[in-house]
Amino acid sequence: MSDMNSATDAEGDEVNTLEQSTITMVDVLEQEKEMEDEYAAVLGASDEKACTYAKGPIQRQALYSCLTCCPEARTDLAKCAGVCLACSYRCHENHELVELYTKRNFRCDCPTLRLGAVKRCCLNPQLDGPQPPNDANLYNQNFQGLYCQCKRPYPDPERTTEEVMLQCVVCEDWYHLPHMKAPGASEKMLDACSEMICDTCMDKHQFLRDYTGLALQPVQPEKESKAGPDEGQVDAAAEAEAKPAQTEEPASKRPKLSAEDCRRPNPIKKHQGAAFWTNDWRKSLCQCAECLALFKEFAVEFLLDADDSAKTYEERGMKRAEENSSYEQGMRALSSIDRTQQIDAITQYNHMTHKLKDYLKGFALQDKVVTPEDINVFFNRMRDESKPSVGQPHFCR
Structure with a gap:
């Protein structure tokens, strides 16, 4: 009886071990999926094997600034250069690289004079020497490894708390929330917003304030607002219908737009600081002739293109990752083997x-x-x- 009980206990322990191993293996696959998703979001559908220079300016791609090849860039923005993902692997291995995430309409600088007259891009051997600089490329302090109005690196070695940063959809710099003018904004709003335009860019492009009814509205102090704590986010469309249009400026100073064609709203109230936009807000931007001229005048036509957004860039990367997901392959393999094999697999x-x-x-x-x-x-x-290991055969005598 004792031996039988011992055998039963041993069998139970084995079952528990098997079940625990199975869970552990799934956890391993799920952790792998999280890493794949993060990788896909950062790199999008960027090609890690071929330089993108021949394709010209790419709408969005993973980019890196090389401070080893451009040491003067630390103090002179005119000396900065950005390279594509493939060149960061092949041409700038072991260099000091600044990860830029993604920039708009950028062409790889690796084969150009921005990297010097001697440096040759190893992924473009067909080119006859360094090419002229890409004059259409735009560079900001991110290429120097600096971010926000505080002009600090990321991650900041002097910070002891987690850094939460947002990228401005216009200037494409990254900002800490406390360092922007954003009255009433909270981290809860950051989680809900799709895109952000920093306070500096909102000041430069004041016509965008007419659309702030589409943005998330900060919670006002109780003495200034009758809204309860759960009513902080305003339904812009509902409010626009419920209230008569109000103008901040005399009609003579406002653009003369066609009432039949223009969908540009009048501002609900005076907006100050950064704007945090909801999903698909770009689709509500007016594209009448007068408004198109405004977007062109301020060089922000890209706001009219929904595919320009970083969200769309990430979705392209996620779609590519799903087509080659090791998580799905692992789950299929896991379901096809028994528990003993699963234990062997997790051990290995x-x-x-x-x-x-x-x-x-x-x-x-x-x-x-x-x-x-x-x-x-x-x-x-x-x-x-x-x-x-195969040794010499041994024969018993």
Whole structure:
């Protein structure tokens, strides 16, 4: 009876171990999916193998600023240069790179004189020497590794708390909320907004204030507002219908627009500071002849293109990631094996993880970039370890 109980207990322990291993394996796959999603959001559908220079200005792509090739860029914005994802891997390996996330209508600078007359882009050997600079490219302090009105790096080594930053859809710089003029704005609003235009850009493009009824409205102090704490976000369309149109300026000073064609609203109230926009707000922008002229005059025609948004850029990357998802492949493989095989798989995975961490420590200590070739070397070593050693045959006598 004792042996039977021991066997039953052992079987129960094995079942528990198997169930725990199965959950752990799913957790591993889910963690992998989170990393894939983050990778896709940052890199979009950028090509990691081919330089994008030949394609001209790309609507949006992953970009990097090389401070090793352009050391003067730290103090002189005119000396900055940006390179595409593929060039960051192949031409600027082990260089000091600033990750720029994405910039609008940018052409890779790697094959150009922005990188110097001697530097040659190894992904464009067909070009006859360095090409002229891309005059249409725009550069801001991000290329120097600085952000926000505080002009600090990201991540900031002097900060001890988490940094929450938003990118302005117009100037494409990144800002800390406390460093912008945004009366009544809260982090809850940041989670709800789709895009943001900083206070500086709103001041430069004042005609955009006419659309702030489409933006999220900050919660006003109780003495200034009758709205309860759950009524802070105003339904712009409903308010526009419920209230008569109000103008901030005399009619003689406002643009003469056709009442039949123009959909540009009158401002509901005077807007101050940054604007936090809801989803699809761009679709409500008026495109009559007069308004189109305004967007062109202020060089913000891109706001009329819904595909210009960073959200659309991320969606393209997510779609590409779904087509090659290791998570889906892993879940299918996991469902096709029994629990004993699952235990073997998670054991081998843990062994590989420890080995990989030890392998990567050397690169971290030497401040070296890990290349695809380095990863191939690691997995070749792992395969060699897994091969059974074949010694001399032994015969019993």
